[in-house]
Amino acid sequence: MPHYFFDTRSDSHLVRDESGQHLDGMDAVRNEAARGLADLAHDAIPRASRGELAVEVRDEADQAVLTAALRFEVAVVAAKIDWIETGSARG
Amino acid sequence: MFENPLNRLIRRLEVDTTALSQAEKDAILRLPMTIKEVGADQDIVREGDRPTQCCVVVEGFQCRYKMLLDGGRQILSFHVPGDMPDLQSLFLSTMDHSLGTLTPNRVALISHDALRELIRVQPALAERFWRESLIDAAIFREWITNVGSRDAYARLAHVICEFYVRLRAVGLTKDATFDFPITQTELADATGLSTVHVNRSIQQIRANGLIIWERGACTIPNLAALKEAAMFEPNYLHMREGNAAA
Numbered sequence: 001m002p003h004y005f006f007d008t009r010s011d012s013h014l015v016r017d018e019s020g021q022h023l024d025g026m027d028a029v030r031n032e033a034a035r036g037l038a039d040l041a042h043d044a045i046p047r048a049s050r051g052e053l054a055v056e057v058r059d060e061a062d063q064a065v066l067t068a069a070l071r072f073e074v075a076v077v078a079a080k081i082d083w084i085e086t087g088s089a090r091g
Numbered sequence: 092m093f094e095n096p097l098n099r100l101i102r103r104l105e106v107d108t109t110a111l112s113q114a115e116k117d118a119i120l121r122l123p124m125t126i127k128e129v130g131a132d133q134d135i136v137r138e139g140d141r142p143t144q145c146c147v148v149v150e151g152f153q154c155r156y157k158m159l160l161d162g163g164r165q166i167l168s169f170h171v172p173g174d175m176p177d178l179q180s181l182f183l184s185t186m187d188h189s190l191g192t193l194t195p196n197r198v199a200l201i202s203h204d205a206l207r208e209l210i211r212v213q214p215a216l217a218e219r220f221w222r223e224s225l226i227d228a229a230i231f232r233e234w235i236t237n238v239g240s241r242d243a244y245a246r247l248a249h250v251i252c253e254f255y256v257r258l259r260a261v262g263l264t265k266d267a268t269f270d271f272p273i274t275q276t277e278l279a280d281a282t283g284l285s286t287v288h289v290n291r292s293i294q295q296i297r298a299n300g301l302i303i304w305e306r307g308a309c310t311i312p313n314l315a316a317l318k319e320a321a322m323f324e325p326n327y328l329h330m331r332e333g334n335a336a337a
Contacts, residue, residue: 006287015291019275036287043242043288055287 002059004029006036009054010044026066033057033068041070049074095120096149096199099261103173104219106260107226107329111219118213122206124199135177135190135198142180144200148172151196152272156280157188166281168230169193169254169273173261178224181206194272222329229327238283241322243292246282248321251302255311256325260334267314272307296320 001022008015023029033055040053054069097119101111111119126149129135135153136142146153153170167188170176177190181203210217230253237249251271258269275293279286296302301317303310311317325335 006290008287008291015294017287017290018294019290021276021286032285032287035285036291039243039285039288040291043244 004032004060004065005058006033007056007058008036008040009052009056010040011051020060029057029066030068033066037068037070041072045072045074096126096197097122097124097147099149099173100147100175100199102261103175104223105331106173106334107222107331108219109331112215115213115216118209118216122201122209124201124205127198127200129192129196129198131192131194131196133192135192136180136186137189138186140186141184142177142186142203144202145175145181145206146177146190147199147201148174148176149197149199151198152193152270153190153196154193154277154281155188155190164280165283166277168227168234169250169281171254171258171261172263175223178220178227193277226329229329233327234281243282243284243288244295245321246284247278247289247292248296248301248317249323250278250281251296251309251311252314252317252321252323253328255309255314256328256330256335260328260330267312268308268310270307271304271309 001024003020004023005017005020007017021032023032036055037053040055044051044053050071050073052069052071054067056064057066059065101116101119105111124147125144129151135146138157148170149172151172153174153176155167155170155176157165157167159165168176170190177186180186210220233253237246241249254271254273255264255269258264263269275289276286278284278293279289282289284292293302293304297304299320300312301320303312317323328335
């Protein structure tokens, strides 16, 4: 199975994947990159009001093969909303 | 020291409470068993099986896991030498999860009949095994907390901390170094993370000097710092004082 490397980027901070993964085909690569991006978002979004996240996939020849990217922004659009202040919502 | 493989089990049973009596040790060491060598990534028992024996890990590492219909795997726990990961099969006849090896293993298989006879002649051992199954459940509670509430960095640091403390308690660490031949995909399956995010987070844990992890061996240069990053409190392992200390 071909070997792919998943570099991850949070704004300008790049972490290079040195170990890589053996994956069978582009569907698997796409799935792994998307899951990785979702995990990056899970940890990053609560901590920042804006940012750019990406998973950049390379093959063994160091050629870029796929990018999954997300730009996020959390902005207050009304001065005061009571249900945000209470911090919990029950349905 | 470990001429009888079941000395591993004795050492394990003494991690959380006082020493076993000589009569209890002798009864354990007299248990009839089958020693088996099992390769890496092999199942010991599968979900749905009705085992007639329990497995003691003598050498190597195992995990309990569940497979989903969509092919996903959740690793529920890691097991180290001395553990009896399928002890529950003594009373719950059908396996509700699978037990498999992570690395090549040597295991000791003991029949349920022999274990029942053991606790009949040494009833205090029944309390020990009961206690083990309660600690097993305590570890699951901690893993639920880990997967549900810690971020990836702390979650992975926590798994490494626990692995180290459990190995140290059974005498299988050398100073701050221990065998950690776990793949990033296995760590991902244990923490509910993608392999991509495990790779990134482990590199950050490394870059911050909390672990040195090369070729299956891990060193923790500063255990207090790793515990802090992991929010690790060893109370749930219910080890005797000294076994869980920093």
